[in-house]
Structure formats: structure tokens, C-alpha cells
Amino acid sequence: MSALRPTIGYIGAPSGDRLVGALTALVIWLSGGRPLRLRELPERGDSRLDGLILLGGLDIHPSRYRAEIEVESRFDPIRDELELAWLGVAFAREVPVMGICRGLQMLNVKAGGDLHQRLDSEITASWPNGPVGYMLFRKPVDVQPDSFLASVFGAGELKVNSLHRRAVRTVAPGFEATVCGRDGGVQAIEACEGVLRFGVQFHPELLVHRADMRRLFARFVGACRTRLATQN
Template identity: 45%
Template sequence: MKPIIAVTANCEDEYAGLKHAYSEWILKAGGIPVIVPFGLGDEEVRTLCGATHGLLLSGGPDIDPDYYGEQPLPQLGRITPERDRQELLLIREYMAEQKPIFAICRGLQVLNVALGGSLYQDVYSQCRALKHSQNAPRSHLSHRVRAEADSRIGRIAGAAEFKTNSFHHQAVKDVAPGMRVTAKAEDGIVEAIECESARFVVGVQWHPEDTAGVDDVSRKLFEQFVEACRGEQA
């Protein structure tokens, strides 16, 4: 049977919205995506976790810096309090149950915060950063990333360096306990984190759902995530 994968959505006024590409690549990799509605509490999150085989954290807006002990800087973008609240619950439950998590862009950031890390609220004012919000089609690979050879990302890439797309202005500052930085951009911005003690807990700062059709690294990330979720059916 195909694994069922919970996918977080964006919180837009009265709607929960999700770009189709996330579901498309889960389906192509052999999984069945289900969009998580808003308003879930502890009990509902536990039930959802028990009924699914993995969690994909999708991209989206900024995270409330209060969750990592900071006041908002002027460069902080839009935040979605209900999404922050619910995704923190989801991450902690799926981690506690040792189920696979694939975290994309904002997903990487909220994963890091949920597990005790912090963020740069704006890399352009807080770091000497390259351009990380490209003015190019979403499928364009815009800057280079260097991966640790002994990491999942490094093994998938099969090379020390590869290219990704880029659409963000926040990034990991202090990495959460239990997580390892496994890829960085040339300016030092964290591009991937992994939990080495888990079957599959991987966060990437780029958007592989937009490049999986043209980039082997992005496609293999979806395939390995869905394969890890399939292992939860045993």
C-alpha cells in the first residue's frame, strides 16, 4: 500500500492553501498526500500522526520570533500565528513518534525552531548574504550549495557541490540540538539540516518541489522521503 503523508498548508485568511507541486511530487514518488487543516489541537494532532506515515512541512511566510526568544526586527515579514502554533505541535508529535519529516524552506526554519534552534530574521541585514530570493523562474537553479559528503544530502548529490533555487530571507542561526548542518551556501547560510538518529528527518532551504523535474537531487529527496514513509507501514 502507498504511504499516506500529511502536508502542511499556508494559512490565508479563511483558506488553507497548498501549491500543487508538493502533492504532485509525493504522488510521483509513490505516496498519497493529505492536506492538514487548521484548528487541530493536541488530541487531533496525535490522531493524525497515528493515521499517517510521514509529515511534509511546506514553504510559506515568516515565523514569530517570540518562539526563539527574540523581538521582531523591522525586516520581519508576514507571520501566521495559527500556522506557527499548529506546525510546532505537528513537529513535536511526529518527532516523538519517530516518523519521517521532510521540511522545505519555511519548513526547515520551523523544524529548527520547534526543536530548540533559532533563526536570522533577515539574512540581508544580519549577514553578508548572497542573493537568496531569485528573480528568475522557480525551476531555475540560481546558486551553489556545498554538502557534507557523509550526509544524506551529500550521498544524494554524489558531489560536494550542486546548485539550488532560492526564495527566502530568513535562515537558521543556531541549529537545534540533535540536528546537524549538512549543506551551506558559499556565504555560510545553512541550506540543509538532518537528524542523524532518525530514519528520515531532513530540512532543505530551497524548493525541490519546483526543481524535481529538472534536478536529480530534488527528485531523489522526494523519492527517499516517500520510501522512508513506506517503511512506517511495516
């Protein structure tokens, strides 16, 4: 592995979720990157990042995708602003982006897509609510061939831990859905061309005991390293 370590900024919940933040930082480091927790808005002309990861968390306020509130929920407008600002930096500087759960949704919103505010209750009726159930829950999704995620996981069935009650409705222009649930719901999106930008509805940072999930982070950090090398 090259000694060149790209700086990978990541944004998580402002409080709590310490385990998720720690796991993310660890897997970034083990994948060859330098983790940087982002807690403040970027400075003008900020050039610290070689990659950006957005983690899971509370729902995105519907005003961010030009919608009215259909379902009352817990929102985090400060984090919305923080993530949109850093996505603006990443887009402007053509920095690779990886979105996880809420992060997928924010990437889609930033690029011009929108979200379902409520999934069909028949879909979510069998989903667990407690932390133990959340850790153990898996559902099958289908990875589309000829996609970045197919190059990581292989095309076909993949078992994942996707439980968020909101999801992508309209995929943003310039992106495509490359993983779908058996219910037809979007489980991952990827940019159609250019720099690597993708999001997954599941939580690979909680599945790092699996080689395929570690490979996902390694491929992302590798893309960030390649970008860094071209800048030097």
C-alpha cells in the same frame, strides 16, 4: 514498487500557493505516497501520518524561538501553531519529517534552534524579487559528505533555488548542518541519528523536472513506507 502507500501529510500556506500545493501532492503520489493536506490541528492521539512535509511560506514569529522582533515582516501565527502541533505528533510517533524553506526553519525551531531575522544585504543584493527571477534563480551550495543528502545528490556542489531572507542561526541540538552556502549560511540540516528528519532551504517541489529532486522525494517517501511496514 510496493503497493503500500504511506500517508504523507503536508502543510502549506492557508491561502494562495495553489501551484506549490498541487506540485507537492503530485510528487508525493508519484513517489509512492498518499498526500494529505493538513489544515486543522491534530486530534488527541492522532495516528494518521506516516510522514510529514512542511512547505515554504511567511516568516515564523520570533517569539517561537524566544526572540524579540528585530525586523518587521509578515507573520502567520495560526500556521506557526498548526506546524508546531503536527511536529509534536511526528516527534512523538517517530514519523519522518521533511522541511522546505520555512519548513526547515520551523523544524529547527521545534527542535530547539533559532534563526537569523535578517541576512547580510550584500548577500541578498543580487537576488531577484519577481516571480520570473525566482523561478530561474540558482546559486551553488555545498553538500557535505557522509550525510543523507549526499546519498541523494552526491557530495560537493549543488545548484539550488534558495531565496528566503531568513535562515538558521543556531542549529538545533541533535541536528547538524549538511549543506552550506558559499557565504557559510546553513542550507540544510539533518537529525544526527534516529528517524529521518531533515530540512532544506531551497524548493525541490519547484524543481521536480530534475531527476535529483524527484529522487529526494522518493527517498523520503521510501523512508515513510519502511516505517509503515514495520508498524503492520
